[in-house]
Amino acid sequence: MSLELLLRAGLWAALGAAVYGLILAVPAVGRMAAGGRVFRADRRGQALAVGLMLAALQCGGDVGFDRPTLILALILFVWAFALRLTDLVERLRILRPLAVAVLLLLWALFITEPPLASLKVPFAAEVAALGLVGWVVSWVWLVLFGSLFARAGTTVGVAPGLSIISGVTFLIIGALRPDLMPPHGFAFAAALTGAGLGLAPLERYLFHRSSTAGAYAVGVAVGWVAAACLVKNTALLALLLPLLVLGMPLFAAVAPAAAQRRRRIIERPGHLHEVLLSQGYSSRQVSGVELVGASYLALLAVLLVTIVEANWAIKLAVVVVWVLAGLLLGYVAVRLLPRAVAHHGPAELRIFGLRLHALTMAEAMELARGWLRSGEPHYIVTCDASGLVRAREDEEFRQIVNHADLVTADGAGVVLAAKLLGLPVEVRVSGCDMVENLCRLAAEEGQSVFFLGAEPGVAEEAAARIAERTPGLQVAGVRDGYFKPDEEPAVVAKIAALCPGVLFVALGQPRQERFLRDHLAQIGARVAIGIGGSLDVLPGRKRRAPVWMQRTGLEWAYRVCKEPTRLPRLKALPRVVFMAFGELLRGPSAPDDEE
Numbered sequence: 001m002s003l004e005l006l007l008r009a010g011l012w013a014a015l016g017a018a019v020y021g022l023i024l025a026v027p028a029v030g031r032m033a034a035g036g037r038v039f040r041a042d043r044r045g046q047a048l049a050v051g052l053m054l055a056a057l058q059c060g061g062d063v064g065f066d067r068p069t070l071i072l073a074l075i076l077f078v079w080a081f082a083l084r085l086t087d088l089v090e091r092l093r094i095l096r097p098l099a100v101a102v103l104l105l106l107w108a109l110f111i112t113e114p115p116l117a118s119l120k121v122p123f124a125a126e127v128a129a130l131g132l133v134g135w136v137v138s139w140v141w142l143v144l145f146g147s148l149f150a151r152a153g154t155t156v157g158v159a160p161g162l163s164i165i166s167g168v169t170f171l172i173i174g175a176l177r178p179d180l181m182p183p184h185g186f187a188f189a190a191a192l193t194g195a196g197l198g199l200a201p202l203e204r205y206l207f208h209r210s211s212t213a214g215a216y217a218v219g220v221a222v223g224w225v226a227a228a229c230l231v232k233n234t235a236l237l238a239l240l241l242p243l244l245v246l247g248m249p250l251f252a253a254v255a256p257a258a259a260q261r262r263r264r265i266i267e268r269p270g271h272l273h274e275v276l277l278s279q280g281y282s283s284r285q286v287s288g289v290e291l292v293g294a295s296y297l298a299l300l301a302v303l304l305v306t307i308v309e310a311n312w313a314i315k316l317a318v319v320v321v322w323v324l325a326g327l328l329l330g331y332v333a334v335r336l337l338p339r340a341v342a343h344h345g346p347a348e349l350r351i352f353g354l355r356l357h358a359l360t361m362a363e364a365m366e367l368a369r370g371w372l373r374s375g376e377p378h379y380i381v382t383c384d385a386s387g388l389v390r391a392r393e394d395e396e397f398r399q400i401v402n403h404a405d406l407v408t409a410d411g412a413g414v415v416l417a418a419k420l421l422g423l424p425v426e427v428r429v430s431g432c433d434m435v436e437n438l439c440r441l442a443a444e445e446g447q448s449v450f451f452l453g454a455e456p457g458v459a460e461e462a463a464a465r466i467a468e469r470t471p472g473l474q475v476a477g478v479r480d481g482y483f484k485p486d487e488e489p490a491v492v493a494k495i496a497a498l499c500p501g502v503l504f505v506a507l508g509q510p511r512q513e514r515f516l517r518d519h520l521a522q523i524g525a526r527v528a529i530g531i532g533g534s535l536d537v538l539p540g541r542k543r544r545a546p547v548w549m550q551r552t553g554l555e556w557a558y559r560v561c562k563e564p565t566r567l568p569r570l571k572a573l574p575r576v577v578f579m580a581f582g583e584l585l586r587g588p589s590a591p592d593d594e595e
Ligand code: UDP
Pocket: 453, 454, 455, 480, 481, 482, 483, 506, 507, 508, 509, 531, 532, 533, 534, 535, 536
């Protein structure tokens, strides 16, 4: 890239920044004229924009603009300026497509060909001249781009971001294949980048709002660059490329449809950013998602240009694989983002026809405190990925879980599946952590605890360890979990006689849950919980994973490394992911599903 080209790019970028700065500054002038209060931010933005504009024009004289680019810049500037005014009068939105028509008419005065003068027949070498129809096609094309951008542009940062991404993509393509780009195409692309660069900080830091009309103008500019600069040589790519770069607003039409199918209601179609905002993602996250998605698609455009000579079947395969992989990865990534969830106590959710409560450990303890004071028996199920799979296959287990007073997400697999389904589960509440917390709670409430389960000696050791750490804890008793079915009534009678406030049952799933269903009423513990292998971990026989692994949802990996016999259980993880995607496609299972 020569110095002159770089200089030109810089100048056009500055000009673009100035244009959009001015577009945003118009309301401030309007308010000033009307004697209203002018926000300091507006004034600063205006000063910055005017400064940049003057600098760009001053330097521009030395480099020399060619006629078509200068004319286009001028027309775009005047037109975008007028559009910004239409932002003030919402009802004049119809002016935007009219403005595109005027832009094309002015263009026709100087240049005889419309921006979209010809189309390459897909998968063939022929190029079809469009003639007069080209003006109509160009109008539709530009209005489509403007509208898509305007819709996306209602979230702060999206329109300028898309403008930068499109501009940079065109610049990269121009650098890779100069033969695909006429000289003024380079200036257009740089102006587009600059427009975005100018608009982004103004929107984000000065105005804290987006401009729909500004976004519309950016959209038309992107459409223009795509049509005027690329179509003649690589029409197929040019048609694909901007649509792909703009994929986010297009996907937007699909995403809510899928979301609504899940609810089996067809409401008004929305855009991706509207759906995400309504689901509790912040506007910063939403614009991030849209821009990362657009960048991903822009990379595809660059990739397609580098393999432009390849067979069409290969190119098609690249597009399909890239887009499908992007959709899948994007969906998972979005679902993993933390969301602001309105908290009104524990939310009861449904996952694969199973009840699940979205709550924090503190909320779980508040519930348990109430139960300890109530005098009635309650039981808690901690559900991990294998529990979800088991519940799907085992009707009896599903019924037990669905009758529990509390079902917590115990494990990264459950949190992941819930997030993939868009359920507001942010944290895991594991059985192991519950043991420590329930013991502390029992001590505070002056109630005793009983530990049932694990190999002989383990429960004693665990009880002793935890009693050391928990002042005031009364251990009513312990019993190992290796008793025969005919010994069960005696075990139950022994526990019932001790009247523990909290009963921990570590017999493994589903035996512990069945035990609670059959005997809790007789035992009468106010809070009972199945805790799987937690007793083995508490005395330090088996170490728990380091805290960072627990926090990042990797505890399962640690446990498998330590106990390779657990390896077969891992198949529950991919299964719940498949189950989640299956449910997304099919719609949610009914509660207590009788499949
Ligand atoms: N266990 C028991 N009696 C039995 C079978 C198992 O007490 O008849 C105990 C076993 O010693 C272990 C716990 O139940 O402490 C099951 O632990 P696992 O790791 O299988 O459960 P998870 O934590 O995966 O739910």
